[in-house]
Amino acid sequence: MPSRRTTLSDFLAEDPRCAGEAGSDLRSLLTDVQAACRLIATAASYGVLARPDLSVDTRATGINFDGDRQHSLDMVANAIMVSACEAGGQLAGMVSEEFDEPYHVADPHPRGRYLLVFDPLDGSSNIEVNVPVGTIFSVLHCPEGIEQPAAADFLQPGTRQVAAGYAIYGHVTMLVLTLGAGVHGFTLDPDTDSFILTHPDIAIPAATREFAVNVSNERFWEPPVRRYVEECLEGVTGPRNADFNMRWIASMVAEVHRILMRGGLFMYPRDLKDPKRQGRLRLLYEANPMAMLVEQAGGAASTGRQRLMEVVPSSIHQRVAVILGSREEVERLDRYHAEHVDGTDNMLFKTPLFQIRSLFRTA
Numbered sequence: 239m240p241s242r243r244t245t246l247s248d249f250l251a252e253d254p255r256c257a258g259e260a261g262s263d264l265r266s267l268l269t270d271v272q273a274a275c276r277l278i279a280t281a282a283s284y285g286v287l288a289r290p291d292l293s294v295d296t297r298a299t300g301i302n303f304d305g306d307r308q309h310s311l312d313m314v315a316n317a318i319m320v321s322a323c324e325a326g327g328q329l330a331g332m333v334s335e336e337f338d339e340p341y342h343v344a345d346p347h348p349r350g351r352y353l354l355v356f357d358p359l360d361g362s363s364n365i366e367v368n369v370p371v372g373t374i375f376s377v378l379h380c381p382e383g384i385e386q387p388a389a390a391d392f393l394q395p396g397t398r399q400v401a402a403g404y405a406i407y408g409h410v411t412m413l414v415l416t417l418g419a420g421v422h423g424f425t426l427d428p429d430t431d432s433f434i435l436t437h438p439d440i441a442i443p444a445a446t447r448e449f450a451v452n453v454s455n456e457r458f459w460e461p462p463v464r465r466y467v468e469e470c471l472e473g474v475t476g477p478r479n480a481d482f483n484m485r486w487i488a489s490m491v492a493e494v495h496r497i498l499m500r501g502g503l504f505m506y507p508r509d510l511k512d513p514k515r516q517g518r519l520r521l522l523y524e525a526n527p528m529a530m531l532v533e534q535a536g537g538a539a540s541t542g543r544q545r546l547m548e549v550v551p552s553s554i555h556q557r558v559a560v561i562l563g564s565r566e567e568v569e570r571l572d573r574y575h576a577e578h579v580d581g582t583d584n585m586l587f588k589t590p591l592f593q594i595r596s597l598f599r600t601a
């Protein structure tokens with residue numbers, strides 16, 4: 239850890255992207271986001287204990303507009319983000335996992351030049367088992383001349399993100415941020431209630447022997463993904479000549495955090511469970527911010543068919559296939575997808591007979 243304690247506020251004040259009049263709006267916005275994350279961390283830390291000032295019941299669940307399970311804490315985290323960020327005057331609008339439509343900054347708050355997209359509490363389906371959850375966010379420019387942004391104004395590819403990050407609420411609360419020049423991690427000091435720079439210039443190793451995927455979807459996977467996972471499971475006796483370790487937390491923030499700390503491969507690939515869906519995770523407020531962080535840390539992020547951040551969104555809650563992490567493994571998966579399209583992959587993985595092999599039944 240660096241000897242001088244640099245707070246997130248110091249860091250933002252010193253960053254050239256937040257400098258001068260032009261950068262001061264971004265600095266203020268990110269200051270509001272980190273304030274929201276501190277409040278969400280506190281709200282989450284109460285667990286099932288009732289908080290008199292917040293009607294949080296982490297056991298209460300409902301269903302959101304898109305059919306996802308929704309916890310009481312999801313709604314609390316959403317309200318905290320909105321109220322912390324809308325008053326500052328830097329935002330023209332927001333998109334949240336918890337809102338069906340874009341949220342317009344309410345009068346009399348001034349409107350600004352940025353758009354904020356976020357998942358207020360990612361991984362909340364695990365909240366009752368005390369698995370780390372987190373807030374994922376991404377900052378975009380509001381198109382020139384737009385005061386009341388419509389859904390179309392948010393449909394920008396990940397390459398246009400100005401900043402992205404997440405807060406992770408585990409036994410330690412951290413905020414991990416990129417402004418497009420490296421990735422930096424800040425740990426919340428409970429004594430001062432400020433984020434301290436503890437992990438500057440995070441770098442993901444290019445090689446890894448660790449992967450994370452929800453294996454219960456195996457029967458729905460496409461052949462390139464089945465090929466990849468099966469080869470990993472074959473270990474030293476298979477084509478990879480190496481034993482692999484598997485991790486699955488079912489909380490994307492926790493998986494990406496692990497990858498930023500020590501490398502690895504995470505994927506929620508496209509599958510045939512619901513052929514209408516391109517993937518499970520949301521492009522604007524889950525996949526894109528994580529892809530920007532991972533790329534900025536030297537890793538790669540792909541759908542298997544293209545660079546994730548180059549996908550042009552068609553709707554604000556669009557889902558997408560996600561493959562991200564250590565560069566060599568993401569590139570291998572891209573190659574397996576390309577070989578499958580070309581018909582140059584292993585025959586076993588492109589015939590219907592492939593169905594007789596599975597992770598747990600090797601013919």
Ligand code: F6P
Nearest residue numbers: 360361362452488489490491519
């Ligand atoms: O999108 C929310 C999320 O909780 C992610 O954090 C996680 O990767 C994924 O869903 C897990 O989904 P499932 O349990 O359906 O595999």
